[in-house]
Amino acid sequence: RTNQSNSTVARGTENNNTIFCRDVVDGLRADMKHLQSKYFYDAMGDRLFQRIMNSPEYYLFNCELEIFSTRTADLASLLLQPGGSFDLIELGPGDCTKSGYLLQHLVKANADFTYVPIDISTSIIQYLETQLPQRIPGIKISSLEGEYSEMLAKAATISRNRKVILFLGSNLGNMTPEQALAFSRNIRSHLQKGDLALIGLDLKKDPNTVLAAYNDKEGITRQFNLNLLKRINRELKANFDISKFEHYPTYDPATGSCKSYLVSQEEQSVCFIAGNNLEVINFKKGEPIYMELSQKYTTDEIGRMAQQAGFSTAGFFYDSKGWFVDACWKA
Numbered sequence: 001r002t003n004q005s006n007s008t009v010a011r012g013t014e015n016n017n018t019i020f021c022r023d024v025v026d027g028l029r030a031d032m033k034h035l036q037s038k039y040f041y042d043a044m045g046d047r048l049f050q051r052i053m054n055s056p057e058y059y060l061f062n063c064e065l066e067i068f069s070t071r072t073a074d075l076a077s078l079l080l081q082p083g084g085s086f087d088l089i090e091l092g093p094g095d096c097t098k099s100g101y102l103l104q105h106l107v108k109a110n111a112d113f114t115y116v117p118i119d120i121s122t123s124i125i126q127y128l129e130t131q132l133p134q135r136i137p138g139i140k141i142s143s144l145e146g147e148y149s150e151m152l153a154k155a156a157t158i159s160r161n162r163k164v165i166l167f168l169g170s171n172l173g174n175m176t177p178e179q180a181l182a183f184s185r186n187i188r189s190h191l192q193k194g195d196l197a198l199i200g201l202d203l204k205k206d207p208n209t210v211l212a213a214y215n216d217k218e219g220i221t222r223q224f225n226l227n228l229l230k231r232i233n234r235e236l237k238a239n240f241d242i243s244k245f246e247h248y249p250t251y252d253p254a255t256g257s258c259k260s261y262l263v264s265q266e267e268q269s270v271c272f273i274a275g276n277n278l279e280v281i282n283f284k285k286g287e288p289i290y291m292e293l294s295q296k297y298t299t300d301e302i303g304r305m306a307q308q309a310g311f312s313t314a315g316f317f318y319d320s321k322g323w324f325v326d327a328c329w330k331a
C-alpha cells in the first residue's frame with residue numbers, strides 16, 4: 001500500500017474527504033477513467049487485502065515472508081555492517097509480520113537501533129506502539145504518522161543517526177516505473193552517503209502465475225476492487241450499481257505491467273455530490289475504469305532504477321522460487 005500522495009495541492013488547507021472527492025471526480029472525468037488504488041484501503045479494504053495475502057494465488061506475501069523468516073541473519077548482518085546506532089524506518093509497516101523477524105533478531109543481538117514505522121493510518125500506528133513492545137520486549141519504537149515523503153523529511157531532521165529504510169511488499173510496484181524512480185530519488189534525498197534501503201519488489205515470471213494472483217478463484221481481489229466503488233457510494237453519496245461492473249485484470253509479460261480494471265457491463269450513468277455540484281458520469285457498455293497498476297520487474301531493471309536514483313546495489317535476497325526480491329540499496 002502506498003500512502004504517498006500524487007496531489008499537488010497543499011494538504012493543510014483541505015480535509016481528506018475533499019481531496020478524495022476531487023481525486024475521484026478528476027479520475028472519472030478523464031478520457032481514460034481511473035481511480036487511485038491508494039483509496040482501496042478503508043476498513044473493509046484493509047480486511048479484504050488481509051484475505052488476499054492469505055489466498056493461495058497471492059504468492060507475493062509468502063515469498064517475502066520466506067525471505068524475512070529464513071534469511072534474517074543475513075539481512076541483519078548487512079544492515080548492521082556499517083556499525084553505530086541507526087534508525088530502522090519502515091514505510092507502510094502493516095502489522096510487521098515480515099519485518100518483525102528482523103526486529104526480533106536485531107533486539108536479540110543487542111543492536112543499537114530505533115524502529116521508526118511511518119504510516120498515514122492512526123490505527124496502524126496505535127497498534128504498533130502498543131503491540132510491538134509486547135511482542136518484542138526491549139524494542140525502541142518512535143513512530144511517525146503521515147505521508148511518506150513528509151515523514152521521511154521529518155525523520156531526517158529528528159535524528160542524525162545512520163538510516164535504514166524498509167519499503168516492502170512490492171508497494172513500489174503500485175507506482176508507474178517513472179513514479180517509482182521519482183519516489184526512490186526522494187528517498188535518496190533524505191539519506192546520507194552509506195545509508196541503506198531494503199526494497200521488496202515482485203519479479204517478472206510466468207504470466208499465468210502473475211495473473212492468477214490478481215484473479216483469485218474465491219473472488220477476493222474482485223471484491224477488493226469493487227469495494228472502492230462502495231466506498232465512493234458511501235462517502236460521496238454516489239449510486240454505483242456494483243453488480244454492473246466486472247473485475248478484469250491483465251498482465252503484459254513484455255512490460256511487466258499488471259493492471260486491474262472494472263468494466264461497465266452496460267451503458268449507464270452514475271451520480272454523486274461533489275461540493276455543491278451534482279456530478280454525472282456516463283459509462284458506455286464495455287468501458288473500463290483503470291483501478292491499479294502492480295508493476296513487475298527484472299533484477300536488471302531494479303538495479304538500473306537504484307543507480308538512476310543515486311544508489312548502488314548492495315545485495316539481492318530472493319525467495320526459493322526466485323519470484324520475489326528484496327533489493328538492498330546503498331546511498
Ligand code: AVI
Nearest residue numbers: 001052169170171174221294
Ligand atoms: C499493496 N500492493 C503491493 C498489492 C499489489 O500486489 O499490487 C495490492 C493488491 N492489489 C490486488 N491484490 C493486491
